[in-house]
Amino acid sequence: MSNPSVLPGKVAWTGDNPFIYLKEDPAADFTSLSVFFRINASPFGIGQAALVVVRPYDEDGYGIVLTDNDSLTNYLIDEFVSKFVLFRPCSFMDKLEIISDADFKTIREGDDWIEEAHSGDRSIRLIWRDLGTPFAVDVPGPESGTGQHEMFSVFRIAQAGEVFLDGERLPGNTVQRDFLNGPGQSAGMAISETWVEV
Template sequence: MSSVRTTKVDWTGDNPFIYMKKDPAGDWTSLSTYFRIAASDYGRGEAIIVLENPYGNESDQAVRKCLTNNLELARYLVKDFVRHFGLFRPAQEALDQLEYVVDASFTTEADYPKKQVCTAHSAATNTTLSLVWNDLGKPFAVVLTPEESQTGKHEMLAVFQTAESAQVLVNGTAIEGQPIERDFLNGRAQSAALANSESWVRAK
């Protein structure tokens, strides 16, 4: 295999996630992810997505928000990537209800490897979303073929660090649930992890 990829890089950056359940034997009760994009056709930008009750058709109380500083980029990531990620595929109706907030500012705080906190704040709506990863494991690198990747159209390269525990905070209040251990790549790991240096390269 050539060490140089000649096909298009659709985006590169970081994409950590926190997927939580209230009951380990039940459905996922929240799916949250953070994009920090370094390069794409839509420029650079950031977005935090929190999708509570992702598989419910109607839920006025559920948090379904995307805070971003690049709306065009955020909509592209949701349409062409998030909707194709395995756990989000059954959540199409919830994604249709996603509220986009476009004035977000972002901060990252880290006491590495004990904790990392990524926060988005919207002054216009007085909304703050924070994703918290605790007790990070050792980093490991992966290269997924198009057949293995979530879109089926890209080779995906990334460095993962799973977290032993995690929280999703909405205006300082933790939403219910916790990560669970699940099958992850070639082993078992908690359903919360950093995903750094992530790149999606189109298949030939």
């Protein structure tokens, strides 16, 4: 029987990191990119952040983040989100509107999962519909979103997703795309996700 091993790399962060990517035209670019973070350990402590980028590839695109830990949020955006393949072409990732002191709420309704964030009159509501069977992945450093971290996670792909910004539903729907274990919709839960420096 083999003994368990301890990985040598430094843990960059661990927590949940679900996503919802929407398109108005399935044949065109994504029209909004949304991610949520619930971080349980990192160099900048614990915290939560909800990020929505609207028209990510247009000159008039914009992004908003609601968070309860500014330092952690800046770290996640600079070192991770801005390096994820769909976010790399966004020219305004360093100009996101970051709103502090947000309150967060998680709602579970059967196989649906809802994350809400509020700060003053600003709000983000993310909904994942009909989550699928969990599966685990181990993504080596060269193939991960940053190319510098090994990533471990449990995923549950949703059959649909919705994004509300300040009470208004963003247009578009999830689309089928190639994912780690085959085709799946462009929305899902990444649960117990951990990024380890390589």
